Amino acid sequence: MKVNRFTLGPMLLSLLGAVALVAHAADDVTASTPIPSNLGNAVVKVFATLRLPDPYKPWAKQGPQDITASGVVIEGHRILTNAHAVLYASQVQIQGAGAGDKVSATVEAIAPGIDLAVLKLDDDSFFANHAPIARASELPQIKDAVLAYGFPTGGNSLSITKGIVSRIEFVAYNYPTSGLRIQIDAAINPGNSGGPAVAGDKMIGLAFSRLGDAQNIGYIIPNEEIEIFLKDIAKGHYDGKPSLFDELQTLENPALRTFLKLDRSVSGIVVHQPYDDAAGYPLKEWDVITRIGDTPVDDQGMVNATPDLRVSFRYMIQKIAHDNHIPLTIVRNGKPLVVSVPLIVQRPQLIPELHGEYPSYFIYGPLVFSRASAIFVSFLNNNANLMGAFGYMGSPLVTERGAMPSAEQQELVVVASPFFPSKLSEGYSSPTALTVASVNGVHIRSLAHLVSVLRDLKDENVVFEFANRSGEAMVFPRAQMVAATDGILTDNGVRAQGSSDMLAIWQGKGGK
Numbered sequence: 001m002k003v004n005r006f007t008l009g010p011m012l013l014s015l016l017g018a019v020a021l022v023a024h025a026a027d028d029v030t031a032s033t034p035i036p037s038n039l040g041n042a043v044v045k046v047f048a049t050l051r052l053p054d055p056y057k058p059w060a061k062q063g064p065q066d067i068t069a070s071g072v073v074i075e076g077h078r079i080l081t082n083a084h085a086v087l088y089a090s091q092v093q094i095q096g097a098g099a100g101d102k103v104s105a106t107v108e109a110i111a112p113g114i115d116l117a118v119l120k121l122d123d124d125s126f127f128a129n130h131a132p133i134a135r136a137s138e139l140p141q142i143k144d145a146v147l148a149y150g151f152p153t154g155g156n157s158l159s160i161t162k163g164i165v166s167r168i169e170f171v172a173y174n175y176p177t178s179g180l181r182i183q184i185d186a187a188i189n190p191g192n193s194g195g196p197a198v199a200g201d202k203m204i205g206l207a208f209s210r211l212g213d214a215q216n217i218g219y220i221i222p223n224e225e226i227e228i229f230l231k232d233i234a235k236g237h238y239d240g241k242p243s244l245f246d247e248l249q250t251l252e253n254p255a256l257r258t259f260l261k262l263d264r265s266v267s268g269i270v271v272h273q274p275y276d277d278a279a280g281y282p283l284k285e286w287d288v289i290t291r292i293g294d295t296p297v298d299d300q301g302m303v304n305a306t307p308d309l310r311v312s313f314r315y316m317i318q319k320i321a322h323d324n325h326i327p328l329t330i331v332r333n334g335k336p337l338v339v340s341v342p343l344i345v346q347r348p349q350l351i352p353e354l355h356g357e358y359p360s361y362f363i364y365g366p367l368v369f370s371r372a373s374a375i376f377v378s379f380l381n382n383n384a385n386l387m388g389a390f391g392y393m394g395s396p397l398v399t400e401r402g403a404m405p406s407a408e409q410q411e412l413v414v415v416a417s418p419f420f421p422s423k424l425s426e427g428y429s430s431p432t433a434l435t436v437a438s439v440n441g442v443h444i445r446s447l448a449h450l451v452s453v454l455r456d457l458k459d460e461n462v463v464f465e466f467a468n469r470s471g472e473a474m475v476f477p478r479a480q481m482v483a484a485t486d487g488i489l490t491d492n493g494v495r496a497q498g499s500s501d502m503l504a505i506w507q508g509k510g511g512k
Contacts, residue, residue, distance in 0.1 A: 040097050040158055042073040042133045043195060045151040046081050046119075047102060049091040053354060055376040056432075058361035058368065058416050059494050064090065070150035070195030071119065072203065073132045079105065079119040080226065081194030082208050083112045087356055092119060096130055097158040109233040112355050113177030113240060115208050116221065116229045135223045136202040139180075139309070140165045146184050148207055148218075150195025161186060163218070165199070170315040176347045177241055178314060179225045185216045228318060242324055242343035243317060246283055247273035251299040260286060261334055268331065269301035269313065275344065282339035284332065289313070291329035293320040317343065350396075350403040350412055351377060359416075362451050362498040362506070365481035366422035366488060367464075371447050372397060372412035372435065379433070393468040396435045410446040420488045424481060428474055437467040451498070451505045 046069040052062040069085035071094060079094055086092055086107050093102040103126050105119040121127075140146070144165045152159050163186030172178050182205055184197065196203045197220040205220035232238055249272045251257060256270070268290035274283045283289075290296065295303045297313045305311050305319075317326055325340045353374045361370045370376070377397050380387050391398045396412050405411060413436040419425040436444045440463050444450045454462070457478055464474045485497060498506060 039133055039149060039196070039198065041130045043149045043151075043158060044071045044073065044079060044094040044096055044130070045069075046071045046079075046085055046105075046194060047093040047095065048086050048089040050088050051090045052088050053358045053375065055359055055370065055373060055378075056417055058359040058370045058499075059363070059496065061358070068151060068153070068191050069193040070191065070207070072149075072194070072196040072206070073127065073130050074118075074135075074230075075132050077121070077124050077127045078108065079121070080206060081117050081119060082206065083110050083115045083117045084208075085193050086110065086117050086119070087112055094119065094121065094126075096126070109229075109238050110356060111177075111229055111232075111238050111240070112353070113174050114179055114221065114225055114229060115173060116206070116226065118230075118233065133196065133198075134202045135226070136199065136204050137223070139168060139222060139224065139306075140182065140199045140204050141308070142166070142168070144199045144204075146186070146204070146220075147198045148184070148186055148192065148195060148220075149198065150192035150207060152189035152191040154189065159192070163216075166217075168222075168309055168311070170311040175353070176243065176245065178243060178312075179228075179241065179318075180222050180311075180315065182220045182222050184218050184220060186218045224318075240345040241318065242321060242345050243314060244326070244341065245275045245344050245347045246271055247275075248289070248301060250301060251288060260288065262288065262331065266290060266331055267299050268297045269299070271330075275347075282341050283328075283330070286332075288331040289328050290331055290336070292316045293327055348404050350400050350405050350409065352411075358499075360447055360499040360501050361416060362447065362454075362502040363420075363485060363489065363494065364454055365476060365484050366420040366425045367415060367431070368417040368420070369413055369436065369447060369450060370416040372414045376414065376416070376433075377401070390433075393470045395433075396467050397433065408443070408445060410449075413444055413447050413450050420492055422484060422488060424476055424484060429472065431464075431466065431471075431474065434466040434468060434471065436464060438465045439463065447502065448505055451502050455506055455508070 048067050050065045050067060054060050054062045067085065069081060071079040071081035074080045087110065089107065092105040092107065094105050095102045104122040108118045108120045110117040142165050146163050146165055148161050148163065150159055163184040165182060166185045167183035169181055170178060171181050192207050195207050197205050197207050205222040206226060207218065207220045209219040228241065249270050251268055251270050266288065268288040271283050271285060271287040271289065274281055274285060292303065292313050293316060295316055297303055301313050302310050303313045303316055305315055320326065321343060324343045326343060328339055328341055330337050330339060351372045351374060359370050359373060361368060380390060380397065387398060415431040415434050418430045418432050436450060438444060439450065439453045440457060440459055442453050459478060462476050462478045462481060489497060497503065
C-alpha cells in the first residue's frame with residue numbers, strides 16, 4: 001500500500017509523493033509516562049508560506065499557501081523539521097510553545113528524499129530558553145511507549161499524544177531515497193509534521209507521515225536517518241544517501257535455483273539487471289548476492305540487522321559503506337567471489353523530480369516548452385483513462401516513465417501549456433503535454449538543445465514533430481513566429497520569454 005501525504009496544494013501530492021504529519025493517539029498521556037521537563041520548550045510551531053511551481057504555466061508560480069507544521073530544537077542553535085513543510089517556502093517563521101512572538105527563519109539545509117530540513121533563526125537569543133533534547137543512540141523496541149509532540153490543527157497549544165512502536169522497516173521514502181522507518185499506532189493530524197517522538201526521556205525520531213486514511217498507522221523518521229542527514233550537511237552541502245540501483249529478484253522459486261545450479265546451502269538475492277552494463281561493472285546478470293559485508297542475505301533479500309530486526313539488505317549500505325563502495329559476496333557460475341560495488345547517490349531519470357527547483361521554460365510564438373518532470377506528469381496519476389490514452393498513442397510520458405537518460409535523449413521536452421491566442425496556431429489541435437521529437441528533422445535531445453536549434457534555424461518554416469503515434473505535425477513560418485513572440489508575451493502578462501538558463505542559450509551562449 002502507498003503512503004499518501006496531505007495535499008498542501010493542487011500539485012503537492014505528485015511533487016512530494018506522500019504527505020506527512022504526525023501521531024495523535026486516542027489514548028491520553030498517563031501520569032505514569034515520564035515526560036522530560038525541557039521537552040515542551042524544545043518543540044516549536046513552524047509557519048511557512050509556500051510558492052509551489054506551476055508545471056503547466058512554468059513562467060509563473062502557484063499562489064501563496066500558508067501552512068503550519070512542527071519542529072524541534074537541536075544542537076547548534078538549529079531547528080529540525082520535515083522538508084515537505086518548508087520546500088518552496090518564500091517565508092518561514094517559528095514560534096515556541098506558549099509564546100506570542102514569531103521568529104523569522106531560513107532553510108539552512110533540506111533533503112526532500114528523506115524528508116528532513118534544518119532551519120536557522122534570525123535571532124539566536126531564542127535558544128537561551130529553548131535547549132535541545134537528547135536523542136537516543138539506539139532504535140526503540142517494538143511495543144515501546146511513544147509520546148508524539150507537536151501542533152496539530154484544531155488548536156494552538158502544544159499537543160502530547162501517546163502510542164507504541166508497532167514496526168520498524170527499511171523502505172522507500174521519496175524516490176530514489178530509502179531509509180529506516182518506524183511505525184507507531186497513533187492517528188495523524190495535519191500540523192504534527194516535524195514534531196519529535198519520544199520514548200523514555202529521549203527523542204527517537206521525527207514524526208512525518210501516515211498511511212492514507214488508515215487509522216492508527218503513523219510513521220516517524222528514526223534518529224539513525226537524522227544523524228546521517230546531519231553528518232552529510234556538516235560539510236556545508238547535502239549530497240544525499242548513496243545506494244544500489246541494480247534490479248534484483250528473490251531466490252525463492254525452486255526452478256530458478258535449479259537453473260542457476262545452486263546448492264541448497266546457498267541463499268541470497270539474484271541480480272536481474274545490473275545498474276550498468278559496462279564490462280568493468282562488478283555485478284552481472286544472474287549473479288547471486290549472498291553477503292553484504294559479513295552479513296548473510298536470505299532468499300528474500302533480507303538480513304538480520306539485530307536479533308529482533310529483519311530488514312532489506314540495502315539497510316546495511318549505510319552501516320558499512322566506505323568511500324562510496326560496498327563489499328558484496330556473490331556466486332557467479334557456481335563460484336563465490338567478493339566484489340566492491342560503487343554506490344550511486346541519485347539514479348538519473350528521464351522524467352526527474354524537481355526537488356525544490358522551478359521548471360525551466362522557453363516560449364516561441366504561441367508555444368511554451370519545458371522539461372518533463374514528475375510533477376508535470378502528475379495529471380496522469382490516478383486517471384486510468386488518461387493513462388490509457390497516452391499509452392495508446394505511445395507517449396514517452398508513459399512509456400519512458402522510469403527510463404534513464406542517454407546521450408541521445410538527455411531529457412524529454414514537452415509542450416507545457418495550451419497555445420497562447422494567435423493566428424499562427426489556427427487549425428491545429430492543442431499540443432499540450434505532447435513530447436517534442438524533432439525540429440526540422442533534427443532529433444531533440446533536451447530543452448537546451450531545442451532552444452539552440454530554434455536559435456540557429458535559417459529555414460523559411462519551422463516544423464515540429466511529436467513523439468506519438470497519432471496527432472499532427474505543426475508547420476509555422478519561422479520569421480513570423482520570432483516576430484510575434486514579444487506581442488504574445490505582453491498580451492498574456494508573461495515577463496520573460498524563457499527562464500534565465502534558456503534565455504542565455506537563445507542569446508547565443510551554448511546549448512548544443
